Amino acid sequence: MCGIVAVYNRYGIPVHSEQILGMTDVVAHRGPDDAGQVVDGHVGLGFRRLSIVDVEHGAQPLGSAENGVWLVFNGEIYNYKELRAWLQEKGHAFHTESDSEVILRLYEETGEQCVTYLRGMFGFVIWDKNRDVLLAARDPFGIKPVYYAETATGYMISSEIKSLLASSMIDREVDGQSFYHYLTFQYVPEPATMFKGIHKLGAGHMLTIKNGTLKIDPYYNPTFNIDESRPFSDLVEEARSVLLDSVSKHRNSDVPRGAFLSGGVDSSSLVGMLQKMEPTRTFSVGFDEPGYSELELSAKTAAYLGTEHHEISIDAQAYLDELPNMIWHMDEPIADPSAAGIYFVSRLASQSVKVVFSGEGADEFFGGYNIYREPMSLQWMTSLPPGMRKLAGRLSERMPDGMKGKGYLARGSQSLQERYYGNAKIFLDQEKTIVLPKNLSHEYGSAREVTGPIYAKAAGYDDVTTMQYIDIHTWLRGNILMKADKMSMAHSLELRVPFVDTKVFEFASKIPTKYKISKSSTKLLLREAMKDFVPPDVQSRRKLGFPVPIRVWLRREWYGWAKELLETSRVPWINREHALRMLEDHREGKYDASRKLWTLLVFILWHQMYITRSNLF
Structure with a gap:
């Protein structure tokens, strides 16, 4: 690279x-x-x-x-x-x-x-x-x-x-x-x-x-062309062939290669295919917090596949110490806490190889996010007359925060375009009037100005396919691939993503929704196609994501740092008093404000580094 x-x-x-x-x-x-x-x-x-x-x-x-x-x-x-x-x-x-x-x-x-x-x-x-x-x-x-x-x-x-x-x-x-x-x-x-x-x-x-x-x-626009005529078994065979071809093509290099390995089906499948072609070194990262590490699962998968395995575990202080370097390399604020995982595992891998394989893109192409099952869970509500759905929405507004069913009624009362902005939705437009200083709260266009034109191009798709289309045009390129590039290149490591390939998408775009999502699972076709390459428990494992303990750390180890940063910040874009109230409410356990706080904290650090600092270079 x-x-x-x-x-x-x-x-x-x-x-x-x-x-x-x-x-x-x-x-x-x-x-x-x-x-x-x-x-x-x-x-x-x-x-x-x-x-x-x-x-x-x-x-x-x-x-x-x-x-x-x-x-x-x-x-x-x-x-x-x-x-x-x-x-x-x-x-x-x-x-x-x-x-x-x-x-x-x-x-x-x-x-x-x-x-x-x-x-x-x-x-x-x-x-x-x-x-x-x-x-x-x-x-x-x-x-x-x-x-x-x-x-x-x-x-x-x-x-x-x-x-x-x-x-x-x-x-x-x-x-x-x-x-x-x-x-x-x-x-x-x-x-x-x-x-x-x-x-x-x-x-x-x-x-x-x-x-x-x-x-x-x-010159290229990824579109879905779903083919309902082909049987599941035929698609499974083609998926296996297409993915093996992509992995084989991505192997081309004149330097040592390796692969990132988590506890999920995507990276495990890549490693399983790669290991059939050549001896593979694998690299995993976890966090020193109970319930926030897949290292044990990764080690079991590596042992099953027979890879040369390396791992690293990160605590709260190590994360905080490297955060300025991560923000420097990112160029812009990207408030995805999991970027740190790529940063640290890339540093580990760079000590042994110059090229790594990673599983980005499988969720967007093959239907892997749990949120893609939401249209099925909301089906009975979305079939109600518009008047009844509006009534349910008004009812949800009167329910106290945290009350069971409040979120379900709120989502069910909205159309897909109203509720889905992609895989992350941190602050709603109406919340920004409080987060921003009063002189800035009404100047800018809604987030729907971003997603609206994409929804227009997705007209005719079912809800799940539309969500995939939105994510491919927003979340995948703006978050997933951007952090993968910047955090790996911070350590001069080339990261390759065999799932994100035009030939793979050409195939994945034809898969019927019924072969991607069910009430109990995701990536149905991919899991079946990869069952011979991964351990049996991985093949059926539900998507875990990449959990990072910022919720816990902001209440404990990071609380003092976050409070000082908010109190001393002179960034003109954030209502400091409101942010401090959020931090206290989060610490006291009134609600989980960790993702919202992290979005603000990352921006403040970025602003201090890239805007305020005079000696940037």
Whole structure:
């Protein structure tokens, strides 16, 4: 994995080599093995390399002044050998064994359509001097990040926001609408970021700058095409074949590989398939708090599969000590406590390997979240006349907090679009009027402005499929894959996600809902397809998630730290008095405010680091 930067001056003024160097040095963790740059008049490209494929000859930027085409590329292309053979038949000569050169030759053959041929995870920039075109692209599901910003003199592109900030050409200012959405989603939905003027290139999108004008176009949109005609047994066989193929393709590297292993079916299935192909090293993380660790389950699975197993357990102080580093590497506030698990297990794995497999994406593609069973549990209420449902909603409003049935009536009284914003919903819009200072409480658009257009595209899907579609376009790319990339790259570790693959989704998109969800289980088809690769108890185990004991720690070990942070904070975006009341109510056990508190605390730490601090670099 690597770090890339690009600078384009629309006025034809030459880019300075020192600027490129400063922007790449700040992301040296993404590529500690090598560095390179090319400055071609008003365009500059920079690169930091983590050597994975063609270690000896895969240096970048790749290209030549003779052809006038240059590439910087972050990621892995899993079908590059097939593409290479096809391009050689077309008459293209290759000088390396790298997948990077395949992208370059593919661009020479197909132009901007090159991105549609690629199977993999990527963010890349191509500079074509002869056409005066700068092309950037991000993979179909957003595994790899790409950021861009317009400056007074042109545009900049990078793998991480901190590269853009290191240019000193962008003011560090909070985007108010982004903060408002962050309070709901616990991350900033793309294409926005928490920084005013800095944007994410959307998953499955490409960006072109021609004659000084920037244009963004989609090239891939994951859609469901459910096929009710095929029997369960046929789909089970195809699922097994598709997943084995994906795991095999993802094995390509010239450096040692390993895999993350939790107590669940996703990572266990990956390790089980991988172990059939090669001896595998596995890595697990847990927390030093009763009821918050899957280490025992992971160790049992590793022993059953015969892997070389390594594990680490984290206590409250170790988590807190590393929290500033995690926030620094994340670029933006992402208030998912489980990000720490990836951070610590990546640090452990990086001592032995340079590439790891991980199970992200299986839940979104195969129907793995327990919340996907909610439409079944609410079925009798959603079948009631609208008037009766509204009456149930009003009744829930009169019930005291914590009363059994209150939440059920509230959810059942709402449509799916009203109640489901994706896998996380921290603050409701009406709650934000209390969380925000009074002068900010009514300025911004509702969270439904994010999900509304996605729901419109999902028209015609059943409720479960619609929820998957929402999560693929929000939760997966904004939270799951973002924290996986940033927390692994913090330790110069390449993380690969074989479930998040276009061929896997092409298959998963056809699975009928009845083969994904039942009243008692999730991922029905996947569990059946993987039963020969995992221990019997894992095959039937319900989804545990990745529990982190912030609820407990905020009442005990972290209480003093959280109170001091809230009391001394001068962040203008948060009603400090309300936040302190929440903390006291949480400590006294009146209700569980841990996720809401964590969302605010992470933002405060991020704001102090990225906005308030003058010596950021």
